């Protein structure tokens with residue numbers, strides 16, 4: 001489907017509450033479509049005596065009146081809310097259609113009643129409640145935003161870290177869409193030159209030499225790889241990572257969570273088996289969004305096997321294992337006060353996880369006997385089980401010693417040495433990066449075909465395929481499935 005196909009535009013007028021439910025300063029109900037103004041005028045009573053219809057983009061003060069159900073008629077009309085109303089005539093509106101916004105008092109019942117009043121008044125005008133994402137979909141179909149920007153609005157709204165917001169803002173500004181359009185134009189230019197060569201094979205002047213074609217395609221592959229690579233490096237800054245604290249009972253996992261979170265989030269006692277269900281805390285570690293999860297501790301094998309553990313604790317331990325397997329980073333907390341910190345329960349746990357995702361923390365540095373060197377002993381024990389390369393961070397959750405080193409180690413393991421994203425940095429989201437990878441892969445196949453001396457018409461097909469894949473990113477060409485997947489994830493009123 002071509003996005004600028006006028007047949008996709010509907011003549012229905014849609015209405016929805018645009019602001020979140022709840023008490024607030026202002027609540028907005030939005031109408032979009034040809035009957036927006038006519039519908040609003042039926043229920044809007046202006047304050048100004050000289051009112052003769054909506055002046056474009058001017059805030060009119062007045063009231064929303066619900067037609068009375070009593071036979072006495074409009075004189076008895078009930079006041080629903082005191083509002084400001086504004087009309088944006090097409091095409092200069094958010095959706096590109098006629099838009100009316102009613103700014104009333106925020107409160108879930110008030111705005112719902114304003115909406116109901118409009119829907120009832122506009123029924124015969126084709127006014128109906130909007131579906132999820134329908135305002136944004138109309139804005140997209142009318143060329144007000146490309147698909148990257150539509151997604152960026154949702155990403156900006158959902159951002160829960162400054163880094164994630166910076167990436168979304170750059171996409172919203174349109175830079176990424178323009179970059180993709182630029183790459184696609186370069187591709188189309190190569191295609192045009194190829195077509196000339198196909199149409200006039202004897203005309204050597206117009207012919208693009210295979211080496212020139214290959215170098216043009218090679219440049220595009222490099223550019224696409226760079227962008228898709230940025231997406232995979234930046235994803236963790238936007239989506240965050242799951243960091244799971246696991247280990248033996250009493251090792252100090254809950255104490256560590258509290259120390260990092262800076263609050264007494266989890267219960268800490270000297271009793272083994274204090275934490276029974278997992279506890280999670282979303283925080284920023286050096287700007288990196290992380291979900292830190294404290295889990296129920298593992299006991300020594302014997303206790304597990306005799307079946308003496310109470311069922312609540314057993315379920316807690318089973319959840320710990322599931323979480324450990326899902327973690328982006330598994331922090332194995334060892335009890336440094338014990339003579340042998342890496343014992344049977346720890347080894348058993350490590351047997352079930354990806355060792356590449358493990359960070360070892362040796363806790364209780366404050367109480368270690370100075371003459372022993374548990375760090376060295378632990379390093380040796382880790383060597384035995386293939387974790388010789390793993391960094392061991394020595395901390396004390398009780399005194400805070402080593403916590404900075406721990407934070408930095410976590411950040412480095414999840415994001416490498418990369419600094420936080422800066423405003424203006426281009427990084428596609430997952431959908432966009434996947435499309436870039438598909439286009440790059442098509443172009444790599446094309447390079448092989450050029451090498452193999454395939455005829456230009458065959459090469460042209462691959463160029464066209466790659467170009468169409470790039471067009472999916474901005475939505476210049478987008479299937480109904482792609483559009484539905486994006487707009488259905490939006491809420492009503494967006």
Ligand SMILES: Nc1nc2c(c(=O)[nH]1)N(C=O)[C@@H](CNc1ccc(C(=O)N[C@@H](CCC(=O)O)C(=O)O)cc1)CN2
Pocket residue numbers: 028088091092093094101144
């Ligand atoms: N009250 C209100 N605030 C809002 C929105 C809205 O719909 N209503 N928006 C909704 O998400 C965002 C702003 N997005 C908008 C995008 C374009 C236009 C608009 O009228 N564009 C016209 C004219 C621009 C001009 O020249 O003034 C156009 O594109 O032709 C309005 C809002 C955030 N704030």
Ligand SMILES: Nc1nc2c(ncn2[C@@H]2O[C@H](COP(=O)(O)OP(=O)(O)OP(=O)(O)O)[C@@H](O)[C@H]2O)c(=O)[nH]1
Pocket residue numbers: 248249250251252253254255256267268269270271272273274275276295296297298363364365366367395396397398399
């Ligand atoms: N001296 C010292 N004691 C600590 C340290 N960290 C934790 N503790 C103590 O160790 C005991 C257990 O701490 P928790 O944080 O509850 O341990 P846990 O790993 O969550 O234990 P479970 O929930 O039972 O699995 C408590 O008495 C803590 O005060 C530390 O760094 N130094």
Ligand SMILES: [Mg+2]
Pocket residue numbers: 253254255266267268274275294295297
């Ligand atoms: Mg605990």
